[in-house]
Amino acid sequence: MTTTPTDAAQTPPPSIADIAEIIVTALGLEMTPDEIDPDAPLFGEGLGLDSIDILEIALVISKRYGIQLRADNDNNTTIFSSLRNLTDYVVSQLEA
Amino acid sequence: MTPQSLPLTDHPTPDSIVAWCPDGPVSRDRFLADVARLAELFPPGGHILNVCQNRYHFLVGLSAAAVSGRVSLLPPNLTEETIARLAAATPDLVCLHDGQGAVGTLPSLAFPPPAPVGSGHLPVPLIPVDQVIAHVYTSGSTGVPGTHHKTWGSLVTNGLAAAERLGAAGHALVGTVPAQHMYGFESTVLICLHGGAALSSGHPFYPADIAAALAAVPRPRALVTTPFHLRALLDADVAVPPLDFILSATAPLSEDLARRAEAAFGAPLLEIYGCTETGQLASRRSTATRLWHLLDDVRLSPLGERHAASGGHVEGLVPLGDVLEPVDEHHFILHGRDADLINIAGKRTSLAYLNEQLCGIPGVIDGAFLMPDDEPDDHVTRLRAAVVAPGLTTRDILAALRLHIDPIFLPRPLIFVDRLPRNAASKLPRADLAALFAAYAAGHGSAR
Numbered sequence: 267m268t269t270t271p272t273d274a275a276q277t278p279p280p281s282i283a284d285i286a287e288i289i290v291t292a293l294g295l296e297m298t299p300d301e302i303d304p305d306a307p308l309f310g311e312g313l314g315l316d317s318i319d320i321l322e323i324a325l326v327i328s329k330r331y332g333i334q335l336r337a338d339n340d341n342n343t344t345i346f347s348s349l350r351n352l353t354d355y356v357v358s359q360l361e362a
Numbered sequence: 363m364t365p366q367s368l369p370l371t372d373h374p375t376p377d378s379i380v381a382w383c384p385d386g387p388v389s390r391d392r393f394l395a396d397v398a399r400l401a402e403l404f405p406p407g408g409h410i411l412n413v414c415q416n417r418y419h420f421l422v423g424l425s426a427a428a429v430s431g432r433v434s435l436l437p438p439n440l441t442e443e444t445i446a447r448l449a450a451a452t453p454d455l456v457c458l459h460d461g462q463g464a465v466g467t468l469p470s471l472a473f474p475p476p477a478p479v480g481s482g483h484l485p486v487p488l489i490p491v492d493q494v495i496a497h498v499y500t501s502g503s504t505g506v507p508g509t510h511h512k513t514w515g516s517l518v519t520n521g522l523a524a525a526e527r528l529g530a531a532g533h534a535l536v537g538t539v540p541a542q543h544m545y546g547f548e549s550t551v552l553i554c555l556h557g558g559a560a561l562s563s564g565h566p567f568y569p570a571d572i573a574a575a576l577a578a579v580p581r582p583r584a585l586v587t588t589p590f591h592l593r594a595l596l597d598a599d600v601a602v603p604p605l606d607f608i609l610s611a612t613a614p615l616s617e618d619l620a621r622r623a624e625a626a627f628g629a630p631l632l633e634i635y636g637c638t639e640t641g642q643l644a645s646r647r648s649t650a651t652r653l654w655h656l657l658d659d660v661r662l663s664p665l666g667e668r669h670a671a672s673g674g675h676v677e678g679l680v681p682l683g684d685v686l687e688p689v690d691e692h693h694f695i696l697h698g699r700d701a702d703l704i705n706i707a708g709k710r711t712s713l714a715y716l717n718e719q720l721c722g723i724p725g726v727i728d729g730a731f732l733m734p735d736d737e738p739d740d741h742v743t744r745l746r747a748a749v750v751a752p753g754l755t756t757r758d759i760l761a762a763l764r765l766h767i768d769p770i771f772l773p774r775p776l777i778f779v780d781r782l783p784r785n786a787a788s789k790l791p792r793a794d795l796a797a798l799f800a801a802y803a804a805g806h807g808s809a810r
Binding site for chain 2: 296310311314316317318320321322324325328334335336337
């Protein structure tokens with residue numbers, strides 16, 4: 267899906283459920299969004315995502331919300347430490 | 363006459379730029395000071411597991427190990443089984459890390475802060491050409507891991523040959539691939555030590571981080587990446603500063619992506635072909651030709667039904683797993699791989715090995731992996747697996763596999779069946795296994 271910047275600006279900030287939906291849809295996971303524990307690790311053990319999944323999800327988020335994810339240190343997966351953390355990150359970037 | 367030893371780096375002057383860090387350029391003198399200091403900090407022992415994420419830290423770690431007579435281990439993954447095997451083979455193993463923490467229970471050393479740089483210039487250490495600098499590992503066609511010893515002479519030749527082919531001297535290199543993987547090792551680390559390039563310390567991941575890392579270094583500059591990262595960068599619509607070349611390896615690159623990349627970044631896109639055993643063997647400009655051009659002194663020769671590589675930085679005569687068709691002494695066509703061999707995101711294994719791991723899990727009665735053949739170009743393929751395991755859950759099986767295989771090979775989906783479609787000879791025809799997943803996908807909407 268593509269959105270224009272104008273659409274992106276009008277998109278309301280995401281809820282945890284919205285981001286869970288993106289993860290399940292972008293990766294074709296065989297689970298429902300509400301089955302993702304908001305506080306469990308997304309990366310590695312836990313949901314079992316890897317860096318390739320994370321880049322796919324980052325692309326969908328950037329298209330939908332008009333923001334670019336950035337790693338704040340050498341650990342690229344910090345933002346993805348949990349669904350809650352990822353949602354908070356997206357909301358904070360939208361408010362920035 | 364072959365020299366007995368070669369310098370750690372051929373950067374010509376004390377102020378030559380070896381690397382770019384967030385606080386600016388790193389001169390040869392500062393690099394040598396960091397190397398000397400780290401070498402003094404290493405505890406006794408001859409083997410280093412260098413897991414530094416910062417590419418400059420990795421470079422200093424590798425160099426400090428080399429000048430102090432130590433071997434750097436570059437395993438393809440850090441699964442529990444891998445670490446246990448390395449620790450058993452080299453009991454004096456020490457883990458060098460830079461903030462991610464140690465690996466398992468190995469003794470560890472955290473990368474130290476920058477060393478003070480004195481007023482005098484530092485001499486460039488010499489390293490014997492026959493000294494073993496690194497151990498790299500291959501899965502082998504049966505999945506039995508093989509260890510390959512890389513000598514200093516071979517690594518220097520490797521860096522020089524790559525730099526010459528790419529015209530990389532004087533370029534700042536930003537890499538999205540790990541320094542520990544053979545491709546990143548050669549194309550960001552070796553060509554920086556010998557080849558006149560300077561590496562960027564970062565390991566950018568998100569498209570915006572890649573663009574920022576490129577903007578932080580001066581031209582001429584180049585991006586060392588993979589088809590997957592390149593596609594993500596192009597799809598993200600971030601502003602990328604002009605480049606002078608783009609390097610891609612680890613997976614076939616579609617011609618469409620090559621054209622898009624060249625148009626977007628205003629630079630030639632070069633692909634590298636190679637494998638862990640040999641390092642890089644050939645390159646091509648993907649928008650211009652399908653033919654692979656062997657590095658200058660590398661040769662192919664027939665070996666059974668396949669070919670072997672020799673010459674240049676290749677040590678001995680190394681059989682190649684891929685099906686190649688030489689068209690003349692310097693060029694070949696790559697036809698593909700043995701159906702049993704798997705290469706995902708630059709990591710190799712075999713279906714036979716994966717199936718053995720799956721069937722070896724207590725509670726698994728039968729199981730098989732499938733390499734799908736319907737993935738779109740420039741995406742990372744995911745393996746699928748079907749399993750007969752009445753008492754186990756998906757989580758049980760994935761956790762057991764995670765101990766033994768690289769996570770990139772974990773099956774997605776993993777489906778549970780009552781029996782696999784084995785024929786009378788107990789063989790599992792690929793088409794029948796594929797049909798099982800097709801039927802499953804039809805019932806679930808998607809089987810990615």
